[in-house]
Amino acid sequence: MEAKWRIVAVTAVAPVAWGATYVVTRHLLPADAPLWGAALRALPAGLLLWALARRRPRGAWWWKAPVLGMLNFGAFFVLVYVAAQLLPSSIAASIMALAPLALAGLAWPLLAQRPTARWAVGAALGLAGVALVVGLGTGAVPLAGVVASAVALLASSLGAILTTRWKDDTPLLATTSWQLTAGGLALVAVALTVEGAPPTVDATGLAAYVGIAVIATALAFVCWFTGLRHLPAGTVGLIGLLNPVTGVLLGVAVGGESLAPPQVFGIVLVLVAIAVSSRARGRNLPPQGERSDPAQRRYDRSDT
Numbered sequence: 217m218e219a220k221w222r223i224v225a226v227t228a229v230a231p232v233a234w235g236a237t238y239v240v241t242r243h244l245l246p247a248d249a250p251l252w253g254a255a256l257r258a259l260p261a262g263l264l265l266w267a268l269a270r271r272r273p274r275g276a277w278w279w280k281a282p283v284l285g286m287l288n289f290g291a292f293f294v295l296v297y298v299a300a301q302l303l304p305s306s307i308a309a310s311i312m313a314l315a316p317l318a319l320a321g322l323a324w325p326l327l328a329q330r331p332t333a334r335w336a337v338g339a340a341l342g343l344a345g346v347a348l349v350v351g352l353g354t355g356a357v358p359l360a361g362v363v364a365s366a367v368a369l370l371a372s373s374l375g376a377i378l379t380t381r382w383k384d385d386t387p388l389l390a391t392t393s394w395q396l397t398a399g400g401l402a403l404v405a406v407a408l409t410v411e412g413a414p415p416t417v418d419a420t421g422l423a424a425y426v427g428i429a430v431i432a433t434a435l436a437f438v439c440w441f442t443g444l445r446h447l448p449a450g451t452v453g454l455i456g457l458l459n460p461v462t463g464v465l466l467g468v469a470v471g472g473e474s475l476a477p478p479q480v481f482g483i484v485l486v487l488v489a490i491a492v493s494s495r496a497r498g499r500n501l502p503p504q505g506e507r508s509d510p511a512q513r514r515y516d517r518s519d520t
Contacts, residue, residue, distance in 0.1 A: 220447075224494050227443025227455050233436040234312075235462025237428055239470050241300040244424040249415040250301070251407035254293030256414070256425050258285075259400025261433035265393035271386075273394050280382055281394035282402070287375030288437070289399030295368035302361030304467065311365035313346040313460045313486075316453030318373035323449035326377050335450045335493050342457045342489030348482030349464055376452075380444045388445065392438055454493040457486045 245253055273281055299311070316339050323329040331339075379391070407414075417425070443452045461483050468475045 221494070223443060223446045224455060224490075226439050227447065227452055228439075228458055228490075230436040230440035230443070231456045231459035232462045233432040235459045236466055237296075237432045238300045238463045239466040240424050240428060240432075241297060243470065244421055246415045246417065246421070247301045249407075249411050250294055250297040251403060251411050252414050253297040254290070255400055255403035255407045257293055257400075257428050257433050258289045258396050258403055260426075260429040261437075262393050262396025262398075262400050264430065264434050265389055265438070266397055269387060269390040269393050271390040274386075276382075277386065277391070277394060281391070282398040284375050284379055284382075284391075285395040285397070285399030286402060287371050288379065288395055290402050292368050292372045292375070293399070293403065295364045295371070299361050299365040299368065302358045302364065307357055307361075311362065312369055313342070313457050314366075314369055315373060315456045315459075316342060316450055318369055319376060319453035319456075320450035322373055322377040323380075326381055327449060329448050329450065331450050335448070335454070338454050338489040338493030339450070340489075341485050341492065342454055345482040345485030345489065346457065346460055348485070349460060349479045373453075376440070376444055377449060379441060380449065383445060388441055389438060392434075392441055396433065396437070451493045454490050457489060461486050 241253065303311075320329075320331045320335070320339070324331065379395075440452070443455065447455075464475065464479065464483065
């Protein structure tokens with residue numbers, strides 16, 4: 217159980233970092249260069265991890281890495297960047313809170329992980345908490361921003377599930393670096409064609425790009441994929457509810473957004489949902505290709 221909670225804590229690093237990304241993007245980065253914003257997030261992170269992993273793709277990874285790179289990083293980063301510019305931080309982060317449903321729905325047919333009753337209770341609490349947070353927002357919500365967030369959610373959820381399904385004995389650091397690099401290179405090519413030269417930013421903007429690339433991308437996605445290797449996808453999705461919690465709190469602290477008492481209650485519900493789901497006992501089965509791994513079986517037994 218102690219080992220499982222360590223994995224939960226590691227996984228939680230990712231949504232907390234992503235929740236902070238909305239505020240940083242909205243207030244510190246240029247709004248008219250979403251493609252470059254995505255490229256300057258993905259490619260430096262991929263090259264950094266590649267320098268640490270020091271491994272080249274082999275076999276099927278030459279085509280798997282670009283596919284996953286586009287789902288997890290290419291299309292996803294562009295859409296998240298657009299959503300962050302169009303929506304308030306709390307709304308943009310909260311739409312992504314539907315990740316538990318998307319991940320659990322895809323994990324059932326693709327990973328043979330059946331949602332449990334305890335997970336369903338946690339999901340209901342989490343979504344109720346998010347509804348309290350989002351439902352109290354004021355002002356019109358641009359439809360384009362909502363659509364961008366929804367498509368980003370679907371792309372990233374499918375990418376996460378395929379990343380788990382295609383897992384082999386290749387180190388996680390290496391596979392993450394290949395995905396980020398492939399997605400980043402594609403984004404650079406598109407950005408040059410569509411937006412021209414990279415945007416000019418001051419020292420603050422440069423620091424923001426570095427922070428997003430290193431912390432909210434390289435570190436965050438290694439932590440996220442670690443969680444997907446050792447926890448049921450539905451549980452990982454509920455841990456992802458820390459994304460809107462972080463977005464709301466930073467929106468209040470930095471962006472001047474308001475926080476009403478019911479929203480505080482909603483945040484508490486999200487934390488309770490994560491606790492309930494992380495204690496889930498069910499019949500989640502490990503993905504294909506992991507059942508012969510003794511270390512993986514130990515984690516699976518702690519989850520079921």
